[in-house]
Amino acid sequence: MRGIESGGLRLPALIAWPLLTAGVLAIIWTITQLGRPGTGTTILSAGPRIEDVRRIARLGVLRVQVADVIEGRTSGGRAVVLVRGDCDIAVDLDGIALAERNDEQRRARLRLPTPAPDRPRVDHSRTRVYAVEKTGLALLNPFADPRPQLLAESMRAAQDAVEQAVRNPEFVRQAKDRVGELLGAFYRELGWELTIEWH
Structure with missing residues (x-):
């Protein structure tokens, strides 16, 4: 059908x-x-969140170039090394804390750890050994040669020297200023005013 x-x-x-x-x-x-955007849609800004900043983890804000002369001595040897290297000054953002927040005035005050040296590096291609010599009684003993050990210790001391050089208060101040600029710009983009406390 x-x-x-x-x-x-x-x-x-x-x-x-x-x-x-x-x-x-x-x-x-x-x-x-x-x-189409809705006419009755309301979007509220929750403001900046600490989790967003903390996600950065470590904020390297300043790289300092270092040149120093290290002289190492033992009872049987002497070494002179021109050390070249660099070290970052960074802020560990895991230690960030919200000290105060005012949603009405859109202001926040953060507490941050003081910038500290991070990853000191000796640039072995530019570091120069000027003298490694036997001294004292080691000169008389052909079997005693403290030079290899002295050179290794001098290189370890070079790493420490690079880190100590960037602990200069002027570098720390510059790093604090840079953190203020970077985080301040981040908060301003969201329409907030930021104040930083260091601890």
Whole structure:
């Protein structure tokens, strides 16, 4: 048995086409409405979150180039080394704490650890050994040679010298200023005013 025909179309096709057209129009209308910003939409800024800043982990803000002369002496030897290297001064942002927050005035006060040396490096390609010599009684003993051990100790001392050189209060002050600029800019982008306390 064939379907009831009406003007060349069968009844199911006659019902299906208007339903299909209505479905397509509904989908198009929904897509256009979702793409439009709503007039009743309210977006509130939660402000900057400490977790966002803490995610940075360690903020290296200043790299200091170091050149120093190290003289090492033992009872049987002497070494003179021109040390060249660098060290970053960084702030450990895991220690950040929110001291005060005022949502109405959009102000925040953060407590941060003082910048400290991070990853002191001796640049072995630019470090020069000027003298490694036997002295004292070691000169008389052909089997005693303290020079290799003295040179190794001088290189360890060079690493410490690079780290100590960047503990200069002027470098720490410069690092604090730089952190203030970087975090201040981050908070200003969000419309907040930032104050930093160091501990």
